Amino acid sequence: MNRSKLARWLAAMAITASATSHAFAIEVMVVQVAPMRGLEAKQGQGYAAGMRLAFDAANRKSGVNGHTFALATEDDGSRPESTVEQTRKLLIEKRPLVLAGYFGSQNLRELLATRLLEQQRMALVGYRTTDIAPAHAQLFNVRADIPSELAKLTSQLSTVGISKLGLLYEAGPGSDAIVAAADQAAAQAKVRFVTRASYTGSSRGANTSISEAVQVFTKSTPQAIILVANGAPTAAFIEAYRVSGGTAQLFAYSGADIEQLSQRLGEDHLKGVVISQVTPNPYKSTSRLQREFTEAASQHKPKEPKSYLMMEGYIAGRVIVEAVQRQGRTPTREGTIATLNAMSDYDLGDYLIGFGGGERNGSKFVELSIVNGSGKVQQ
Structure with a gap:
C-alpha cells in the first residue's frame, strides 16, 4: 500500500472509530426534586448549582467515555406528596440514569414507601434529612451522617x-x-x-x-x-x-x-x-477538592453564591460522574448501583468517598465552624 492509500485508509479508520465511539455516547440525565421556591428554596437551588458545576466541568472535557451530563430539576415546595408526584413525572419524561439532591425526612420516607427506586432500579445519590435515613440499598449519601x-x-x-x-x-x-x-x-x-x-x-x-x-x-x-x-x-x-x-x-x-x-x-x-x-470550607482553597470547586465556580459563574450547600452538590455531582466513568461505554441504572456499592477508594482531595460493606453515608468528614461578629464563617 503506497503512502497516499495508507493515509486515506488511516483517515477512514479514524472516522469509523469516531462514529463508533459516538454511537455509544449518551446524555446522562440526572433528576432532582427539591424545594426550589419558598422558605427552603436556597437549599435545592444551591445543591443544584453545585451539581451543575461538576457536570459542566466534565462536559467541557467532552464528557467521560464520550458521555455528557444534564440536570433536570423540579420544585416540590417541601411537600412530601409533591416529591413523589414530581419524581414519577420526571421518571417518565426524562428517563434519568440517577436521582440526586433530595431534601426532607418525610419526603424521603414517602418516596421510599412507593418502592419507585426498586421498581426503576434507580440510585439516589445525595440527600439531606433531619433524621437518620434508613439503610436502603439504593440510597447513597455523600456526607457524614x-x-x-x-x-x-x-x-x-x-x-x-x-x-x-x-x-x-x-x-x-x-x-x-x-x-x-x-x-x-x-x-x-x-x-x-x-x-x-x-x-x-x-x-x-x-x-x-x-x-x-x-x-x-x-x-x-x-x-x-x-x-x-x-x-x-x-x-x-x-x-x-x-x-x-x-x-x-x-x-x-x-x-x-x-x-x-x-x-x-x-x-x-x-x-x-x-x-x-460535613464538607470542606467552600471559601478556602487549601485542598485539591476546594481548588477544583473554586475553579469550576469561576469558569461556570453560577447565579447562586458559593456556599456549603453548593460544595455538597458539587461533591454529589463528582460522585455521579465517577460512577459513570467507571462503567465505560454503557452506563446503566443497575450498573450505577453496582459501581457505587463497589466505590471504596474515591479521593476527591482530602475528602474520601466509600460505600463498601453496605455503608450508605460515603464520608466521615465533620468539622466545626463558628460565626464571627460579621456573620461570616470562622474555622
Whole structure:
C-alpha cells in the first residue's frame, strides 16, 4: 500500500472509530426534586448549582467515555406528596440514569414507601434529612451522617467543660432515633442532655412548636443547646431564644446552613453560633477538592453564591460522574448501583468517598465552624 492509500485508509479508520465511539455516547440525565421556591428554596437551588458545576466541568472535557451530563430539576415546595408526584413525572419524561439532591425526612420516607427506586432500579445519590435515613440499598449519601455530627458536637462541648446540654429536634417518625443517637454521643463524651424539645416540621407527627420549645429551654437553662433542624426552624429558634433572653451556647448541625442563617438573622443573634460542617470550607482553597470547586465556580459563574450547600452538590455531582466513568461505554441504572456499592477508594482531595460493606453515608468528614461578629464563617 503506497503512502497516499495508507493515509486515506488511516483517515477512514479514524472516522469509523469516531462514529463508533459516538454511537455509544449518551446524555446522562440526572433528576432532582427539591424545594426550589419558598422558605427552603436556597437549599435545592444551591445543591443544584453545585451539581451543575461538576457536570459542566466534565462536559467541557467532552464528557467521560464520550458521555455528557444534564440536570433536570423540579420544585416540590417541601411537600412530601409533591416529591413523589414530581419524581414519577420526571421518571417518565426524562428517563434519568440517577436521582440526586433530595431534601426532607418525610419526603424521603414517602418516596421510599412507593418502592419507585426498586421498581426503576434507580440510585439516589445525595440527600439531606433531619433524621437518620434508613439503610436502603439504593440510597447513597455523600456526607457524614447525623450521629457523626452529634459525636463531634458533644465531644467539643466536653472538651471545653460544658456538660449539661439541651436538644432540639424535629417531631416525626425518626425522632426516637435522633434522641437515641444524641444520648449515645453524649454518653461517649461524658456529657448529658438535661432538656429535650421537638418542633413541628409539618402537619404530620407534630407535638411542640418553636415558641413552646423556646419556653422549655429558657426554663431549664442548659449550658448549650444542640439544634438538629434545617435552616428555617433553626433561624426561628435562634431569634426567639435570644429575644427571650436565653444565654446558652447554640450548636447547630450542618442542615441549618450557615448561608441561610446569615440572610435571616442579625449579627447579634448569629454571633457565636457553632455549626458542624460535613464538607470542606467552600471559601478556602487549601485542598485539591476546594481548588477544583473554586475553579469550576469561576469558569461556570453560577447565579447562586458559593456556599456549603453548593460544595455538597458539587461533591454529589463528582460522585455521579465517577460512577459513570467507571462503567465505560454503557452506563446503566443497575450498573450505577453496582459501581457505587463497589466505590471504596474515591479521593476527591482530602475528602474520601466509600460505600463498601453496605455503608450508605460515603464520608466521615465533620468539622466545626463558628460565626464571627460579621456573620461570616470562622474555622
